[in-house]
Amino acid sequence: MGCGCGGLAGLTGAFAEKDLKLLDMARKNEYAVSCHPHSLKLNGSDNGWACDGRKAEGGCLNKCTDFHQTKGWARYRCDQCDYDLCDKCCAKNLAL
Ligand SMILES: [Zn+2]
Numbered sequence: 001m002g003c004g005c006g007g008l009a010g011l012t013g014a015f016a017e018k019d020l021k022l023l024d025m026a027r028k029n030e031y032a033v034s035c036h037p038h039s040l041k042l043n044g045s046d047n048g049w050a051c052d053g054r055k056a057e058g059g060c061l062n063k064c065t066d067f068h069q070t071k072g073w074a075r076y077r078c079d080q081c082d083y084d085l086c087d088k089c090c091a092k093n094l095a096l
């Protein structure tokens with residue numbers, strides 16, 4: 001019987017390149033996405049923002065259709081363009 005401690009090494013080795021990239025994005029709080037020319041930052045303000053994924057084909061993955069529907073959602077934002085994505089739309093478009 002094994003000691004049960006061999007699994008961890010295997011797990012670490014399974015980290016794909018995109019996982020490392022995602023960790024790097026999280027560390028810098030700069031999320032590069034394919035649907036916007038600038039990287040987005042996780043933003044805590046909850047001021048009735050709307051997910052700009054609603055304008056994309058298929059709409060917002062969290063079903064946001066207008067302002068004031070995003071209370072409590074994670075917000076990924078480009079300040080200079082006033083561009084916001086929810087967590088699902090950001091994850092879908094991450095440039096990994
Ligand atoms: Zn969205």
Ligand SMILES: [Zn+2]
Pocket residue numbers: 036037038078079080081082083
């Ligand atoms: Zn921008």
